[in-house]
Amino acid sequence: MDDLNKFLEGFGRFRQKYFVDDSALFKRLNSQGQKPSTLVIACCDSRVDPAIITDCAPGDMFVIRNVANLVPPREIGPTNQGVSAALEFGVSVLNVERIIVLGHARCGGIAALMRDDTGAASAGYLARWIGIAETARQRVWSEFKDMPLEEQIHACELASIVVSLGNLMTFPWIRERVEAGTLKLHGWYFDLERGMLLGYERRTGQFVVMDPDFAPKD
Numbered sequence: 001m002d003d004l005n006k007f008l009e010g011f012g013r014f015r016q017k018y019f020v021d022d023s024a025l026f027k028r029l030n031s032q033g034q035k036p037s038t039l040v041i042a043c044c045d046s047r048v049d050p051a052i053i054t055d056c057a058p059g060d061m062f063v064i065r066n067v068a069n070l071v072p073p074r075e076i077g078p079t080n081q082g083v084s085a086a087l088e089f090g091v092s093v094l095n096v097e098r099i100i101v102l103g104h105a106r107c108g109g110i111a112a113l114m115r116d117d118t119g120a121a122s123a124g125y126l127a128r129w130i131g132i133a134e135t136a137r138q139r140v141w142s143e144f145k146d147m148p149l150e151e152q153i154h155a156c157e158l159a160s161i162v163v164s165l166g167n168l169m170t171f172p173w174i175r176e177r178v179e180a181g182t183l184k185l186h187g188w189y190f191d192l193e194r195g196m197l198l199g200y201e202r203r204t205g206q207f208v209v210m211d212p213d214f215a216p217k218d
């Protein structure tokens with residue numbers, strides 16, 4: 001079976017589930033619109049679909065995906081700012097209650113940054129984009145300079161999540177809501193080697209393993 005047939009058969013199962021067996025959810029989403037509580041910023045990587053790894057239903061998550069799940073700092077000007085536009089819509093229009101920056105293991109974007117290798121044929125888009133995480137790279141180089149490269153890449157995957165959490169706060173309409181307690185920011189990391197989900201704990205500056213009974217404290 002080729003991929004297209006696989007996708008169409010998958011859509012058939014999706015349709016059976018949500019439009020035949022139980023149509024209440026899409027009836028509500030159709031008549032009342034979307035009201036997701038959560039905005040997720042995830043990587044384009046095909047292995048880390050946030051709705052799949054959290055077993056979410058349609059309507060649960062407003063998702064922004066880009067290379068290496070990065071949030072650029074606030075920029076004023078005429079450039080096309082897809083992430084900022086989606087953040088603005090999610091926060092100011094949909095009034096989400098939380099934003100999760102979801103990083104992951106084996107991130108090609110972060111590896112390219114750490115190896116300084118975005119491919120010989122690169123038109124420059126990738127290098128410029130992952131440069132958003134330059135602060136994370138510098139941090140890793142200064143704190144873990146004697147570590148093997150693979151461990152530095154892992155450290156940069158985590159550090160870049162923290163950089164993006166900081167960049168979120170450069171948007172005044174995010175900062176105001178965070179300070180008012182109406183919006184929470186979370187850093188998550190999907191370890192696809194071990195099948196684990198880690199959460200950033202601000203108090204300790206560490207990523208800790210999460211499960212339904214144990215979530216990191218702010």
Ligand SMILES: [Zn+2]
Binds near residue numbers: 069108
């Ligand atoms: Zn990635």
